[in-house]
Amino acid sequence: MKNIATLVLMIISTSLMAQNKAEHTVDVVGEGIVNIVPDEVTITVRVENTGKNAKELKQENDRTVNNVLAFIKSMNIDNKDVSTEYIRLNKNYEYNTKTYTYSANQAIAIKLRDLTKYEVLMNGLLESGINRIDGISFSSSQIKSLESEARKKAISNAKMKATEYASVLDQTIGKAVSISEYRAVNTPMPMYKTMAMDSEGGSSQQTIAPGEMEVSVTVNVSFLLN
Structure with a gap:
């Protein structure tokens, strides 16, 4: 019975030590941007x-x-x-x-x-x-693939930043322990003439300029610091 109690105390002590051992991480923000002409x-x-x-x-x-x-x-x-x-x-x-x-x-x-x-x-x-x-x-009809591409760019950007920080300290980064994402799509403001001008002109007139839209993904990533 005494051996069992001792074993339980050892397990509890080991668990508490593991909980109290804080992981050292490098926390960075990565950004991925993809531009495309709307279709x-x-x-x-x-x-x-x-x-x-x-x-x-x-x-x-x-x-x-x-x-x-x-x-x-x-x-x-x-x-x-x-x-x-x-x-x-x-x-x-x-x-x-x-x-x-x-x-x-x-x-x-x-x-x-x-x-x-x-x-x-x-x-x-x-x-x-x-x-x-x-x-x-x-x-854009390609919005899903654009978002996927922006995510990959954002993670790559975050990893690059974390690696740079760690290398200055003669350390390396380990696996990512947390990732959170913020996504934004910035559509261009259309430029177009008034309705009165449209109705007077023919179909050969150009009354809008689609411009370029931006798909942006921002990620917060925590990497283990070795």
Whole structure:
């Protein structure tokens, strides 16, 4: 019985010593950046009308939206790339005339996977009845592979930094004991003309410049210090 108690005490003591033995690490931040020209764009447009009769206004908006959707379909854009963002019907009070008016809004988002069709699409949307452009955002169809490449660059950068720190101290780094990641995609701000200029020009005009988007991954890595 005494031998068992002694063995238990030895195990506990060894465990406590292991816990109290702090690991020496070198903690670094690594960054990986990949740049690419976007090959996709998501355009958010709106059909908006105002009037005094809510029912008639809604019907007018619906007719315009139907024309817009028919045009989008004629562009052979996949249904999965077209979505209704919201539908709103608001009642507004005019203080000057002391009457009520209504505003009907419907926003549609279109993801265009072929940027060469942008001008034709925008001109057609204007002709079919949209009267607001809420914004556009660029993206890349290769985002997954770009993120993977950025991660590898970030880890490589972290390892390089840790190795440099350790070498100055005549030491080496061991295995990584912890890794945490922060990922960011910085899309370019589009440069485009106003709707009025678009509607006056032909499809040969260039009204946007996609620029370059940046995929950035930052990692925090702790390496054992030998």
